[in-house]
Amino acid sequence: MVLISLGPLAGDVHLLNRACKGAGTHEDLLTEILIGRSNEEMFLLKEQYRRTHNKDLVQVVRGELSMKTERMFVMALTGTRDESTFVNHQQVQQDVETLYRAGPGKIGTDEIAICGILLQRSDAHLAAIAQAFPQRHRVSLTHMIESEFSGHMKDALLHVSRGAEQDGQGVYRDTQLLEAAMAGMGTKDERLCYRISRYHWNRPRFGAIKNQYQQLYRRSLRQRVEGETSGKYEKALVGIIEQN
Structure with missing residues (x-):
């Protein structure tokens, strides 16, 4: 059990290298390690990756992905999430409407606008969005993502929405x-x-x-x-x- 001997941080670096090594990208692994991390965790992860492999993690990930999926993961890697535990319910309602207008309420999907909200808001804020979205639009946030997205971007955003729904902690x-x-x-x-x-x-x-x-x-x-x-x-x- 290599991961246990390495510890949580070095273990994740090991898995990231595994996800980006060889032919094809291990998309599930990349999503589970990088999506939804705290700002401190992301900083430490990038630093440990650089020390271990003498490479910039952002550039490695960019080399594995393309187009809007690449932009989404680079956004996650910046480590600039709002981490407040206070929920501004007015902002929640604004985000719910922005998500709807960028998805079901628009001809064509504004993927980056949706990613900007789902990747940058705090866990508490995302849980509030997941609760408010179906109340306003009679469809769950997860269902909206399933309808509007495909491929790796869809899977990564579902990781966020499913983590926000039910308990709000991803359990x-x-x-x-x-x-x-x-x-x-x-x-x-x-x-x-x-x-x-x-x-x-x-x-x-x-x-x-x-x-x-x-x-x-x-x-x-x-x-x-x-x-x-x-x-x-x-x-x-x-x-x-x-x-x-």
């Missing part, structure tokens, strides 16, 4: 991501491994994810992992899950 979304790594034919071992490894660093939040998993799927995360893995791999993952 419900990340619980579903764990299940997605085990659902269907064959377990997506790499995704299961890096998700459990990354989530466990924040113990209180990981506890909330495990509780949410039990509520959603009527069995514990440990039981699910034991049913999908075996041997040393199973033992390692269960050990991480059961850490206090």
Whole structure:
């Protein structure tokens, strides 16, 4: 379990290098590591990447993406999010209308206007938008994104909207991501491994994810992992899950 030995910051740098290495970009991994980070986390991540690989992370990511998706990720990498816990409800309503006018209320979608709101607002503000949007327009923020976007940009923005909906902290979304790594034919071992490894660093939040998993799927995360893995791999993952 390389990620555990590296720690949270160096582990994310390792995963970023994995996401951008070789033919094709590991888009899911890039999204999960870069979208929704705090300004301090983004600064430390860029600095650690530079020290480890002697490369500028922004330039590396730009080389992996193109057009508006590239602009979206560069926007996220700037690390200039509003991090206030105070919610200005007048601004929330303005953002709801801007999102609608840039999406369903417009012929053609203004992707950058939507990204500017969803990538730059605070978590508390985004949670308020996710609550207010369906009240005003009778469709969820997630449904709007699913209708207006496609490809990697769609997946990245859904990561934001799904994190803002339900609990506003991404716990419900990340619980579903764990299940997605085990659902269907064959377990997506790499995704299961890096998700459990990354989530466990924040113990209180990981506890909330495990509780949410039990509520959603009527069995514990440990039981699910034991049913999908075996041997040393199973033992390692269960050990991480059961850490206090």
